Amino acid sequence: MMQRNRKVLAGIALSGALLTACGGDDLPDRNQSAAGLGQSLFATDHTIVDRRPDANPQRNAYFGDLHxxxxxxxxxxxFGTLATPYDAYRFAQGEAIKNPAGFDMQLREPLDFYGVTDHAMFMGVAAVAADTSSDISRYPFTEVLHDLNEADNMDRWSLPRRMRSFAGLLAGLIPGIINGDIDPEEPLSITRRAWADTVKAADMYNDPGRFTTFVAYEYTTGSDDRGNLHRNVVFESxxxxxxxxxxxxxxxxxxxLWDWMDTLREAGVESMAIPHNSNGSNGQMFKLVDWAGDPIDDDYAVQRIRNEPLVEITQIKGTSETHPALSTRDEWADFELMEFRVATTLPSKPEGSYVRDALRRGLALEAQGITNPYTFGVIGSSDTHTGAAQNDESNFSSKLxxxxxxxxxxxxxxxxFIEGLLFNTVAPQAMTEVDGKTFVGGAQPTFGASGLAAVWAEENTREAIYAAFRRKETFATSGPRMKLRFFAGYGLPDDLFDSADGVAKAYATGVTMGADLAPPVNVKESESEGQGALRFAMWAQADANSAPLQRLQIVKGWIDSANETHEEVIDVACAGGAAVNPASNRCPDNGAKVNLSDCSxxxxxxxxxxxxxxTDPDFVASQRAFYYARVLENPTCRWNTWDAIRAGTERRSDLAATLQERAWSSPIQYVPKLGVVVE
Known part of the structure; x- marks a missing residue:
């Protein structure tokens, strides 16, 4: 692979001074008005109070949202959002904030950490362009934004104008900059102020020991065929x-982007990028070639996994674990699928678009002697565009x-009838007919009330949580706050979790989610019993505000001697103490039902x-493999069923009425090359 020129990127990274949390000469005065930015920059003095408790060496589960x-x-x-980063952090701590339509949005219980990730491209520009007193509002393409979010425009009849404003800003700014009609410093100066305010908000609400904020943003790009390649960039401090x-x-x-991050890292600024919505990438997110179309090599792989140790496996715009076309023997593979390329109605190719498939692709690359770029951990997040995480099926207002x-x-x-005619006239491509009735179609009905990022960390601080990100001791949930532990080791005892020090023993004698596992020493190649057996310790706890747990599963992927990859889903613990059927590796049906008239x-x-x-009965010490845990709740109502009940209408027949909420651990990678098997 040709070495890219890093000098230009280094100049981008370090042009001027690095922005510090303490301020700098390039920052606006704290009393300066930020017209169109929602509130004054640095409007509130603050003092950080360190109220952290003693660190827990066995680590606590913390839940948050990094999107x-x-x-x-x-x-x-x-979309009408006026909520600022300050509002978003207040929401995450349990306060109510307003939806653009005027109603309150509030969490059932506060989150532990939060990261505002506004788009870096033209950050803050739309809000300023809407203010007719601003300089940038003089351009004709901004007229559609003028006073867009005044109170009398916050209704459904403003939708056509909103869609025009979304496209018009980009269609005006980008060609204007390219053609030299717009000085790039004009929008860049607005972005600089908005970014400074974003950093300030994160520091204002960071409360070590109680609530953690991360300075972050979204890098937005895509392939020529409109495949999604977006990443959220999260800074350690x-x-x-x-x-x-x-x-x-x-x-x-x-x-x-990775070159830029590496340059920053050399200057002492640590960050990571987290890809999301691979499901909408049309096979581009986890492809086997680089941006130039050349086969992935070691340089590419090492740089990618260094900068992207995590991926977002679930969010509002669908879950990216796997797809029925890829995992034909996984009965739960059709969970919350959004099968379009993002912001289109074009189908997204499954191959190269899903996490489990990427894990298998990584094994195949290793078999070719190439470093594996896909040994990532997983998180969930929301991708809300209102400042407020949306992960409650019974109270879901989506993201738009x-x-x-x-x-x-x-x-x-x-x-x-009348509204259906109007919407079919104004936006026929966004409508669909189901059972003779007119509904919004496209991707929006497939959106899900998901998800959450979760970590195991010693304390609720930036340092501890970011360290958990880096070591991939992370898990994802589709919304409920279920907890999930996952360890691997040799000869772990059956009663590990029966003792008070079981977790400490697991840390001491095994590896945890996200880690690499070396082969056993001094055991026979195929030994699957006794002290040399590969064993996995798993523990899951239900969210008291959600449904009970139905089953605990292992997902295994491996590559055989013919360099063919395989996968298997195995039930390992069943509700009610039921036994797993050894022939099917499945728990019996526990009879859990949902009353669709009231969602009880x-x-x-x-x-x-x-x-x-x-114990993995098929463990072969020389065989490369990965394992991750998945836990499923009993069925509950999906958000569309709740909507129909409240509206007093029949459920839409082409949407699932129920779902099984779940959590996924980061994979443990079994790597034979880490050690030597002694016969």
């Missing part, structure tokens, strides 16, 4: 961050502000906890 947009994202502003985030206006090549503010706009309830669920079915120590 949150506010009014500074050009698309969120077009705010001590020194660049004065301008790297965006597609610098380069649309993710490899250039005014565009998804009611059940009809979300696609779960049909339009009346079966009583006395399912468990508050599931745990087991499982």
């Amino acid at each position: 949150v947009h506010t009014t500074y994202s050009f698309d969120a502003y077009a 705010s001590d020194s961050v660049p004065e301008v985030p790297f965006s597609r206006m610098h380069s649309n090549n993710p490899e250039d 502000g005014v565009l998804s503010a009611d059940a009809q706009l979300r696609g779960s309830v049909p339009f009346g 669920i079966s009583a006395n079915t399912g468990d508050a906890q599931l745990r087991t120590v499982w």
Whole structure:
């Protein structure tokens, strides 16, 4: 692979001074008005109070969201969002904030950490362009934004204008800059101020020991065929961050983003990029060639996994674990699929678009002698565009502000005859007919009330949580706050979790989720019993505000001697103490049901906890493999069923009425090359 020129990128990374949390000469005065940015920059003095408790060496589970947009994202502003990063952090700590349509949004319980990730490209520009007193509002293409989010425009009849504003800003700015009609410093100066304000908000609300914030943003790019290649960039701290985030206006090549991150790292600024919505990438996210179309090599792989140790496996725009076309023997592979390329109605190719497939591709690359770029861990997040995480099926307003503010706009309830005619006239491509009724079609009805990022960390601080990200001791949930432990080792005892020090023993004698596992020493090649047996210790706890647990599973992938990859889903613990059927590797049906008239669920079915120590009977010490844990709840109502009940209408027949919420651990990678098997 040709070595890319890093000098230009180094200049981008370090031009001017690095922006520090303490301020700098390039920052606006704290009393300066930030017209169109939602509130004054640095409007509130603050003092950080360190109230952290003693660190827990066995680590605590912390839940958060690392994919949150506010009014500074050009698309969120077009959706009607006025919530600032300050509002987003207040929401995450349990306060109510307003949806663009005027109703309150509030969490059932606060989160532990949060990261605002506004789009780096033209950050803050839409909000300023909407203010007719600003300089940038003089351009004709900004007229559609003028006063867009005044109170009398916050209704469904503003939707056509909002869609025009979303496209018009980019269609005006980008050619204008390229053609020399717009000085790039004009939008860049707005972005610089919005980014400084984003950093300030994160520091203002960071409360070590109680609530953690991360300085972050979204890098937005895609392939020529409109495949999604977006990443969220998360900084370890705010001590020194660049004065301008790297965006597609610098380069649309993710490899250039990694170069920029490496350059920052050499200067002492640590960050990571987290890809999301691989499901909408049309096979581009986990492809086997680089940006130039050359086969992946070691340089590419090492740089990618250094900068991208995690991927987002679930969010509102669908879950990216796997697809029925890829995992034909996984009965739960069709979970919350969004099968379009992002922001289109074009289908997205499954191959190269899903996490489990990428894990298998990584094994195949290793078999060819190439470093594996896909040994990542997993998190979930929301991708909300209202500042407020949306992961409660019973209280889901989706992510698009005014565009998804009611059940009809979300696609779960049909339009009346007159409204249906109007919407079919204005936006026929966005409508669909189901059972003779007119609904919103396309991707929006497939959106899900998901997800959450979760970590095991010693304390609720930036340092501890970021370290968990780096070692990949992370798990993802589709919304509920279920907890999931996952360890691997040789000869782990059956009663590991029966003792108070079981977790400590697991840490001491095994490896945890996200880690690499070396082969056993002094055991026979195929030994699957006794002290040399490869064993997995798993523990899951239900969310008290959600449904009981139904089953605990292992997902295994491996490569055989013919260099063919395989996968298997194995139930390892069943609700009610039921035994797994050894022929099918499945738990018996536990009879859990949902009453679709009121969404009540079966009583006395399912468990508050599931745990087991499982031995892989097919373990071969010389065979490369990965393993991850998955836990499923009993069925509950999907958000569209809740919408239909509240509206007093029949459920939309082409949408799932129920779902099984779940959590996924980061994979443990079994790597024979890490050690030597002694016969």
